[in-house]
C-alpha cells in the first residue's frame with residue numbers, strides 16, 4: 001500500500017519545484033516566509049496508510065491562483081512533467097474497483113493526455129475517455145476545404161485534433177465516448193449558412209440543405225472513426241443540450257441560440273438520431289446528453305423527447321452531464337431523476353461529473369469526498385436494485401487546475417490535485433472507510 005511518507009516526500013519536492021516554476025513564470029514570492037515555508041491555504045490530503053486505514057494529513061501548499069499575484073497576466077500552463085517524477089503506482093484503480101458495475105471515464109484534452117505522467121495516471125485509473133474539445137464540430141469542420149470542395153451539402157472534415165487521442169485509446173485498451181455530433185455550441189455559424197459564408201450578411205441554408213449537411217457530417221465522422229480506429233468508440237453523444245424549457249422552442253426545446261433548431265426545425269433531434277443509427281456500428285450506443293437533467297421541467301421534456309426517439313428505435317441511452325454543486329441538486333432529486341430515466345429502459349451514463357467546490361480547506365475537501373462517496377453509493381444501489389442500467393461514470397477533467405470551472409474563479413471540483421495526488425474525492429469514489437458517508 002501507499003506509504004504516507006513516500007507521498008509526502010514526493011509532494012514536498014513537487015511543490016518546491018512548482019514554486020520555483022511559478023515564481024519564474026509570474027514573478028511571485030511574497031507567499032514564502034524566511035524559512036522557505038509556504039503560507040498558503042492548507043489543503044487536505046488523504047493518503048492511504050500501510051493498512052486499510054486512511055490518514056488525513058495537512059499540507060501547506062501555496063495558493064496556485066496566478067491571478068492573485070499577477071492580475072494583469074494571463075495564467076500560464078504549468079508543465080507537470082518538469083517536476084513530477086512518477087505517478088503513484090500503488091493507489092487502487094477506480095476502473096478496476098467498479099468493473100462489475102460501470103466503466104470509469106475521464107474527459108481530457110489532447111495536451112493533458114500527451115503529458116507522460118497524466119497519460120500514465122489515466123491508463124491506471126480509467127477505462128473510458130471523452131475528448132474535452134477535440135471531437136466537437138468546431139474541431140473537425142474544415143471551412144477552407146469545404147468551400148474548395150464546392151458542394152453545398154457535404155462538408156469536409158479533418159481529424160488531426162483527435163487522432164492521437166483515439167490512437168492512445170487503441171494502444172491502451174481504453175474505450176471512447178464520441179462527444180459530440182450535433183450541438184448548438186462549438187459548431188461554427190458558417191456551417192449553417194448558404195455557401196458556408198462567414199460574412200455578417202450571410203443567410204441560412206435551407207432545411208433541406210441542412211438536413212443533408214447533418215447527415216453527411218454524422219456519416220463522415222462515424223466512417224472515419226470506425227474505419228481508422230475500429231471498435232474504440234462505444235457510445236456517441238448524438239445530440240447535446242437540445243432541451244431548454246422556457247427558451248421558446250416547441251416541447252421545451254432550445255431555440256434562441258440553436259442554429260440547428262432555427263434552420264431545420266424541432267425535428268432536428270429525431271433526424272440526427274435517424275442518421276446516427278444509419279451509420280453507427282451496430283454495437284455503438286447512441287445517447288442524448290444534457291445538463292441540469294434533475295430540474296423537473298427539463299427532466300420531463302427530456303423524457304418526452306427520448307421516449308419518442310426510443311419508439312423510432314434510434315436511441316440507446318441518456319447522458320446526465322452532472323456538473324453539480326456541493327448541496328444542489330439534493331441527492332434525492334438527483335436519484336429520482338436517474339430512477340425516472342431508468343424507467344425508460346435506456347442505458348444511463350453520468351457523462352460529465354464534477355462538483356463545483358470553491359474552497360480548498362481540509363474540511364471542505366472531506367465534504368467533497370463525502371458527496372462523491374454518496375453519489376457512487378447511490379449509483380451502486382440503483383444498479384443493485386435493478387432500477388437503472390448505469391453503464392459509465394465520467395469525470396469532467398483530471399486535475400482541479402485543468403477544470404473548465406476555473407473560468408469563474410478557482411475551483412476544486414475533481415479527484416486529483418495539480419501534482420496528480422489523490423484528493424479525498426478520489427477515496428470517496430473508492431468508497432473508502434476513511435471518508436464519511438454522511
Ligand code: 9MR
Nearest residue numbers: 132133179180185186240291321352404
Ligand atoms: O470542457 C470544455 C471546455 O474546455 C470548453 O471551453 C467548453 C466550451 O463549450 O466546453 C467544455 O465542455 C462542455 C461539454 O462539451 C458539454 N457540456 C458542458 C461542458 C462544460 O462546459
